[in-house]
Amino acid sequence: MRLLLLANAQDRARLAELTEHDDIKSLRDAISLTRMMIERLWNSGQSQAEQLAVYGRVNSHILTLEKLVKSCNQIEERLGSLLAKPTLLRVGQQICEKLVARFQGLPNYEKLADDVIHDVITTIQEARNEPATLTALPAPPES
Numbered sequence: 001m002r003l004l005l006l007a008n009a010q011d012r013a014r015l016a017e018l019t020e021h022d023d024i025k026s027l028r029d030a031i032s033l034t035r036m037m038i039e040r041l042w043n044s045g046q047s048q049a050e051q052l053a054v055y056g057r058v059n060s061h062i063l064t065l066e067k068l069v070k071s072c073n074q075i076e077e078r079l080g081s082l083l084a085k086p087t088l089l090r091v092g093q094q095i096c097e098k099l100v101a102r103f104q105g106l107p108n109y110e111k112l113a114d115d116v117i118h119d120v121i122t123t124i125q126e127a128r129n130e131p132a133t134l135t136a137l138p139a140p141p142e143s
Helices: 009-018 025-044 048-079 085-103 109-125
Strands: none
Touching: 025 048, 085 109
């Protein structure tokens, strides 16, 4: 089935798009391939009658996809690579507390601390499950 679905370059590109991480690669591949099968099956029915005819098979694949995603999330949680938002907010709060402690003594440190806390909390609240990209922080100004 994998060879059939990945026979052309467009399908291989779609698989790469759906598979984000190297972690638990085979499970992610299964999820991606299942998504592709659902898309292909659903798009094969052009009229409403044709889509209705494939609805049962699409639904079956969606149930399979749900089980795969649930398994993947459970594995990621066990590996520690998936954090719930409340956990992230607690970590953000701890980071902010450490930063505020370091800011004490600086002129207007309260304003600086409030701005940093606001930025950290906003960033966490707006976070989505997307691949992380790490960038180097700019070098601090020389004193």
